[in-house]
Amino acid sequence: MLQIKAGEVAAHVSPMLYGLMTEExxxxxxxxxxxxxxxxxxxxxxxxxxxxxxxxQEGGGTGSMALDASQGFNEAVPxxxxxxxxxxxxxxxxxxxxxxxxxxxxxxxxxxxASFYAKAAPGFNGPLTVAITSNDGATTHxxxxxxxxxxxxxxxxxTLTTGQVMATAExxxxxxxxxxxxxxLGFVSLFPETYANRxxxxxxxxxxxxxxxxxxxxxxxxxxxxxxxxxxxxxDWKKTIGDIARRPGHLDNAWxxxxxxxxxxxxxxxxxxxxxxxxxxxVYAGYSLRGQRVAPGPDLEPYVTEAIDEIEYVTGPAxxxxxxxxxxxxxxxxxxxEYVEVGNEDNFDRATGGTYDGRFTQFFxxxxxxxxxxxxxxxxxxxxxxxxxxxEHYYRxxxxxxxxxxxxxxxxxxxxxKVFVGEWATRVGRPTxxxxxxxxxxxxxxxxxxxxxxxxxxxxxxxxxxxxKGGMQWPTDLxxxxxxxSYGSPAYYAQQMFSRNHGDVVLPVTAQGIPTREWQxxxxxxxxxxxxxLPPAQQVPTLFYSxxxxxxxxxxxxxxxxxxxxxxxxxxxxxxxxxxxPKGQSIVLGAASPDDTNSITEPTKIVPVTTSVDxxxxxxxxxxxxYSITILELRGK
Ligand code: AHR
Numbered sequence: 001m002l003q004i005k006a007g008e009v010a011a012h013v014s015p016m017l018y019g020l021m022t023e024e025x026x027x028x029x030x031x032x033x034x035x036x037x038x039x040x041x042x043x044x045x046x047x048x049x050x051x052x053x054x055x056x057q058e059g060g061g062t063g064s065m066a067l068d069a070s071q072g073f074n075e076a077v078p079x080x081x082x083x084x085x086x087x088x089x090x091x092x093x094x095x096x097x098x099x100x101x102x103x104x105x106x107x108x109x110x111x112x113x114a115s116f117y118a119k120a121a122p123g124f125n126g127p128l129t130v131a132i133t134s135n136d137g138a139t140t141h142x143x144x145x146x147x148x149x150x151x152x153x154x155x156x157x158x159t160l161t162t163g164q165v166m167a168t169a170e171x172x173x174x175x176x177x178x179x180x181x182x183x184x185l186g187f188v189s190l191f192p193e194t195y196a197n198r199x200x201x202x203x204x205x206x207x208x209x210x211x212x213x214x215x216x217x218x219x220x221x222x223x224x225x226x227x228x229x230x231x232x233x234x235x236d237w238k239k240t241i242g243d244i245a246r247r248p249g250h251l252d253n254a255w256x257x258x259x260x261x262x263x264x265x266x267x268x269x270x271x272x273x274x275x276x277x278x279x280x281x282x283v284y285a286g287y288s289l290r291g292q293r294v295a296p297g298p299d300l301e302p303y304v305t306e307a308i309d310e311i312e313y314v315t316g317p318a319x320x321x322x323x324x325x326x327x328x329x330x331x332x333x334x335x336x337x338e339y340v341e342v343g344n345e346d347n348f349d350r351a352t353g354g355t356y357d358g359r360f361t362q363f364f365x366x367x368x369x370x371x372x373x374x375x376x377x378x379x380x381x382x383x384x385x386x387x388x389x390x391x392e393h394y395y396r397x398x399x400x401x402x403x404x405x406x407x408x409x410x411x412x413x414x415x416x417x418k419v420f421v422g423e424w425a426t427r428v429g430r431p432t433x434x435x436x437x438x439x440x441x442x443x444x445x446x447x448x449x450x451x452x453x454x455x456x457x458x459x460x461x462x463x464x465x466x467x468x469k470g471g472m473q474w475p476t477d478l479x480x481x482x483x484x485x486s487y488g489s490p491a492y493y494a495q496q497m498f499s500r501n502h503g504d505v506v507l508p509v510t511a512q513g514i515p516t517r518e519w520q521x522x523x524x525x526x527x528x529x530x531x532x533x534l535p536p537a538q539q540v541p542t543l544f545y546s547x548x549x550x551x552x553x554x555x556x557x558x559x560x561x562x563x564x565x566x567x568x569x570x571x572x573x574x575x576x577x578x579x580x581x582p583k584g585q586s587i588v589l590g591a592a593s594p595d596d597t598n599s600i601t602e603p604t605k606i607v608p609v610t611t612s613v614d615x616x617x618x619x620x621x622x623x624x625x626x627y628s629i630t631i632l633e634l635r636g637k
Contacts, residue, residue, distance in 0.1 A: 020463055040053065130144050
C-alpha cells in the first residue's frame with residue numbers, strides 16, 4: 001500500500017533534474033550526431049595512407065592516389081591527397097571515393113552540400129564530377145560538375161540533389177574526371193540537410209530524439225574525451241573553433257579513433273541553443289588519463305587561463321577578446337552559462353598522490369574571481385574549497401544492482417554540496433539497454449526524483465552509439481543509430497517519460513508491503529591472489545515509486561516501476577485533497593520479457609503507450625503489469 005500526502009511537500013523538484021551528457025565516444029559526433037558524411041575529410045587519420053578513401057578507375061581509365069606531404073593544404077592540414085590521372089578520356093573516369101561512416105546515406109528528393117578544396121598541376125583544370133554513387137558504381141544518385149581548377153588552393157561547392165531514389169546507405173562520394181593530369185584535394189566535405197538548417201549542423205533524426213526528451217542541460221565535452229590520454233590529446237577548445245577546413249582535429253585516444261573536431265565548442269553551444277538546453281561546460285583541469293598531471297601552481301596557470309578564456313568565449317560580450325572571436329565565428333550574442341565543471345573523474349588521480357584539491361582550488365578561485373555568479377562543480381570531494389555541486393558517477397552492471405541503490409539518497413546528509421549525477425546507467429544490453437536496463441534505470445530515477453532537493457541535476461552516459469561493427473567502445477548506450485536510421489532504447493523512453501512528466505514538488509509517500517526479491521551481489525574485484533568472499537545476499541524491492549505534483553495545475557504524477565514477472569496490485573490512498581478525479585491518464589512502458597529491446601530493425605518494439613483511465617480517486621487499487629514503468633496522471637484539488 002502507498003499513502004500519498006498530497007497536501008504536504010517533501011522537497012522541490014529541480015527544474016534542471018533531467019539533462020544530457022555527451023562526449024566523442026562510440027562515434028557520437030563523427031559518424032553520429034554531427035552531420036558530416038565524409039570520413040577522414042582532411043586526410044589526417046593516418047599519416048601514411050588515405051584511409052577510408054579508394055581509387056576509382058572506371059571504363060579503362062588509369063591513375064593513382066597518394067598522400068602528398070609536400071603539398072600541405074594549410075597549417076592545420078599538412079598533407080593533401082594527390083590524384084594522378086595517367087589516362088582517361090570519353091566515358092572513362094578516374095577519381096577518389098570516400099566510404100563515409102559505414103556508408104553514405106541517400107534518401108529520395110534530398111539535397112546534399114558537397115564542398116572541397118583543390119588545386120591542379122599545370123595543364124589540368126578539370127572538369128571534375130562530384131557524385132554520390134552506389135558502392136559498385138553502377139548507380140549515380142546525384143551529381144554535379146566543377147571546372148576551372150587552377151594552381152592555387154580554392155574551395156568549390158556544389159549542391160547534389162537526389163530524385164526518386166531508393167533510401168540506402170550502400171553509397172560513396174566520388175570526385176572524378178575524364179581528363180589526364182594531376183590535382184590535389186585538401187579537404188572534402190558532404191552534408192545532408194541538417195536540423196534547423198544549420199551549416200555544419202547535426203543529423204535531424206537524432207536531434208529529434210533528443211528534443212523529445214526535453215532535456216534541461218547538456219554536459220560537454222566529456223568524460224574521458226575532455227581529458228584525453230595525454231595533455232596533447234585533451235579537448236583543446238581553441239583548436240575546435242573557426243573554419244572547419246582549418247581545424248586540425250585530434251586523435252581521441254581515450255576512445256581510440258580520430259575526431260574531426262567539426263563538433264567544436266561553438267557547435268556544442270548551437271546544439272544547446274537548438275534544443276533550449278543550458279550548457280554545462282566541463283573545463284580541462286590538468287589531469288589526463290595516462291599518467292600526465294599538471295601540478296597545481298605556476299605550471300597549472302596556463303590551463304586555468306585556457307578555462308577562463310573558454311568561459312569568455314561562451315559568455316563574453318562581443319567587445320571582449322574571446323567574445324569577439326565568437327562573434328567572428330558567427331554568434332555575436334553571448335550564451336547563458338550557469339554551470340562549469342572542473343575536470344572529470346579526478347578521483348582516479350589518487351594513484352599519483354591526488355592533486356585535485358590543489359588543482360580545484362586554483363580553478364575555483366580564478367572562476368569565482370571573474371565570474372562569481374557561476375556555479376562550480378567538482379568531480380570529487382574537495383577539502384579546500386566548497387564546490388556548488390559535486391558530480392557523482394554510477395555505472396551498475398545489473399538491474400538488481402541499480403535497483404539496490406535506488407534509496408541511497410533518501411538518508412543522505414543534506415548539509416554538503418548539491419549533487420549532480422553526471423553519469424549513470426544500468427549496463428544491461430548491448431549496444432543499447434534492454435527492458436531490464438530500463439527497469440533498473442527507472443528504479444534509480446525514482447530515487448533521484450524523490451531526492452531532487454539534493455540531486456539537482458542528472459545525465460545518463462553514454463548517450464550515443466553507432467551500432468555498426470567497430471562503432472561501439474562502451475556498452476550500454478541510450479540511443480543507437482547507423483548511417484540511415486536511429487532509435488531510442490527502452491531506457492531512452494523511460495527517461496523521456498520521467499523528464500516530460502513531473503511536477504515541481506515531491507509529495508511524501510509512506511509504503512507498506514513492498515515486494516522484494518533476493519539478489520546475490522557479485523564478488524568485489526580482487527586486489528590480491530585470494531578470491532574475496534561473496535558479499536551477503538540482499539532483498540531488493542521489485543516495486544519503486546515517486547510522486548510529484550504540479551503546484552499550479554494540481555496534477556499529480558505518480559510513477560511506479562514494477563520489476564516483477566507478475567502483475568502487481570497496489571492500493572493507493574491520497575490524503576490532503578478535497579477530491580481526486582476518477583478519470584486520469586496513464587503512460588505505460590512495458591515488455592513481455594526483461595530481455596526485450598529496441599534495435600535498428602525493431603526501433604519501436606517497446607514504446608510508451610498513453611491511455612485514458614478511469615477508477616482513480618482518493619483511494620483506489622490498480623494493477624501494474626509485469627516488467628513495466630507507469631506514470632499515472634491524477635487531477636485533484
Ligand atoms: O561514459 C563513459 C566514460 O565513463 C566516461 O568517459 C568517463 O567519465 C567514465 O569513466
